[in-house]
Amino acid sequence: MAEKSFRPCLTHADEVHEGLEYYNLAISSGYDSDEMMFFMGMAYEHLNDDHMAFRYFQKACTKNPSRPDFAIKKIHVMLRLNMMEEATVAVDELIATSPELYDGYHLKTHLLIHKGEAEEALSFAKEATERFPEDADLMVDYARCIAINKKLEEALQVIAQARIVGVYP
Numbered sequence: 001m002a003e004k005s006f007r008p009c010l011t012h013a014d015e016v017h018e019g020l021e022y023y024n025l026a027i028s029s030g031y032d033s034d035e036m037m038f039f040m041g042m043a044y045e046h047l048n049d050d051h052m053a054f055r056y057f058q059k060a061c062t063k064n065p066s067r068p069d070f071a072i073k074k075i076h077v078m079l080r081l082n083m084m085e086e087a088t089v090a091v092d093e094l095i096a097t098s099p100e101l102y103d104g105y106h107l108k109t110h111l112l113i114h115k116g117e118a119e120e121a122l123s124f125a126k127e128a129t130e131r132f133p134e135d136a137d138l139m140v141d142y143a144r145c146i147a148i149n150k151k152l153e154e155a156l157q158v159i160a161q162a163r164i165v166g167v168y169p
Contacts, residue, residue, distance in 0.1 A: 016043050034064035041073060053077050068098040075107055087111060102128070102135045109141040113148065121145045136162065 023040050026032075041056035057074035064070065071094050078087040088111055095104035105128035112121035122145040129135075129142040139162040146155040 016046055019043060032063075034060045034067065034070070037063060038067075038070055038073070041077075045073075045077065050077050050080050054081060065097075068094060068101055068103070071098075072101075072103050072107075079107075079111075084111065084114065102132045102138055105132065106137055106141060109138075109145065113145065118145065118148045122149050 020040065020043050023036060023043070026036065037056045037060035041053045041060060044050075044052035044056060054074065054077045057070060057077055060067070060070045061074055071090060075087050075090050075094065078084075078090060087107075091104055091108045091111060094101070095108065098104065105124070109121055109125045109128065112118075112124060122142075125138070125142040125145040128138045132138050139158065143155045143158040143162075146152075146158060
């Protein structure tokens with residue numbers, strides 16, 4: 001309830017610091033909901049302070065582990081902080097707990113590519129595309145993995161097929 005009254009403070013770029021002050025006052029008064037922690041993380045992310053953003057996204061995830069949107073934000077910050085091993089574990093947890101979300105598959109494909117595991121990335125991207133055939137981002141991931149594996153003609157065929165199906169512009 002209290003976080004709703006403080007939320008508008010974080011919507012204006014010029015007032016982010018003031019909004020953080022109000023959030024900190026609310027937290028010190030005992031209002032420390034998962035959403036407050038999440039909005040604090042978003043405010044710090046807006047200020048390009050990824051360490052503090054991670055801290056608050058982690059708190060939000062701890063308070064409410066059933067919110068995959070919290071986990072996705074935390075993983076994006078982990079990647080910016082180059083916390084690759086931790087991000088890999090978090091992505092695997094996201095896929096295990098929310099297999100219906102394409103975000104985990106997209107993130108895992110990018111992590112595998114980043115680690116240089118091209119064959120595994122290709123296999124995983126293919127499975128993800130089969131699971132979510134309507135998702136354009138996963139189709140692009142799959143085409144990218146095919147191209148990384150030096151199968152350019154096949155990558156072009158996947159993109160052409162995506163255009164036919166209508167998932168790729």
